[in-house]
Amino acid sequence: MGGLRYGRSTTAAVVHIVVATLVLQAQVLLGQDIFVGFYDQSCPQAESIVTQTVKEFNSQDPTTPAALLRLLFHDCFVEGCDASILLDSTPANPNIEKMASPNLTVRGYEVIDKAKERLEAACPQTVSCADIVALAARDGAVLAGLNFQGLPLTMATGRWDGRVSSMDAANSALPSSKSNVQQLTSQFGNKGLSQDEMVTLSGAHTIGKAHCVNFMDRLYDFPGSPNGVDPTLDPAYAAQLQAQCPRGNPNQNTVVDLDQSTPFVMDNNYYSNGFAGKVLFGSDMALFHDFETQFTSNLNVVNGMTWNQKFGNALAQMAAIELKDEFDGEVRLNCRRIN
Structure with missing residues (x-):
């Protein structure tokens, strides 16, 4: 207890x-x-x-x-x-x-x-x-x-x-890194979060790193692409990623910055990167090529301060998903095991 x-x-x-x-x-x-x-x-x-x-x-x-x-x-x-x-x-x-x-x-x-x-x-x-x-x-x-x-x-x-x-x-x-907008909207909606909040929270990908395995299919084996590269990727960016994540690389732990310019700074670069074809995940790229989410994504490019404020709101909303009460919850003494 x-x-x-x-x-x-x-x-x-x-x-x-x-x-x-x-x-x-x-x-x-x-x-x-x-x-x-x-x-x-x-x-x-x-x-x-x-x-x-x-x-x-x-x-x-x-x-x-x-x-x-x-x-x-x-x-x-x-x-x-x-x-x-x-x-x-x-x-x-x-x-x-x-x-x-x-x-x-x-x-x-x-x-x-x-x-x-x-x-x-x-x-x-x-x-x-x-x-x-x-x-x-x-x-x-x-x-x-x-x-x-x-x-x-x-x-x-x-x-x-x-x-x-x-x-x-x-x-x-x-959600998967390969989800489309409809799938993302549905998954976030099931948790009580709006499509706008989904697009806003996706901006967290302005910081951090990703393992190559999560986007290799966009670099070498993209369906319907003559050279195997996702055509929505900026060509120079794709070449840079191929150098960082070569085909057949045995090191499964190789990681790449999500934002090449300011990888440790919470800013709205994620959105400008997206429209430039410089985001790693297919699920991210979908936000900039789908009519439903283009408008919201563009607003976040134009006004970084507005995105900051929206992100704070969305973060608080996400942190209140499906909370437990005293009947099905407890205060753990050790976070790794139940009391």
Whole structure:
């Protein structure tokens, strides 16, 4: 059983998610309360402990923000935002989310472990692992440069940790790097996210790296292409990628920057890169060649600050997917196993 936590309601209520997009407030109806400042009395240092931990890891590895944003996304799309992706296998449940194909390259677990260790020392049995994942993703985005004109990017807290982790559920729920716009819109819509929010959140691919195996088919074996290269790729960019990811490369761990110009900076380059044919995944390229999403993508090219603000809103919305309540959740003492 998790410890008692200040502010926890046992009845259905309106969730207030406050996002500092020029002090914009969004209200979402969910099954329990999450709100900004949930730990203000039970663990006042909770958010600062997470922030400091993320800063330390980021100082050693500038890809940390991208890893933490991906960790949140892969958690929330399977069983909701409940830290189920953190659970390790057990004899009773060997087929966990971590073993799903899309999750084999997910990183950032050690950041969450360290933050949890520090939080248990400061405020035992109080801060959920699910909240740590959400706060760490928020902090990573800010450290990478997500800009709110001096305003803080807030993240509602008060989540419970889940007890279920399924490899099959992860394989079926997580979008593929080869998905088309209709598939992406449907998958995000199933989680309560709009097409605009899907396009906005895709902009997270402005930071981080990708394994060659995830886009090799666009470089050598694209259907109907006389030279095997996806014709939507910029030719010079395709040649550069072929040099980085040669056919038959035995090293499955070879990675390439998602954004060649500012690989560690949260900016709207993803959208200008997309229209120039310089994005890695077919699912990304689809956003710039489909009538449904061209307009939204173009707006994000024109106004980077608007995209920053929209991203903050969409991140908070995503971090509130299918939250657990006190009946099917807990506050884990160790993020890698249920209590």
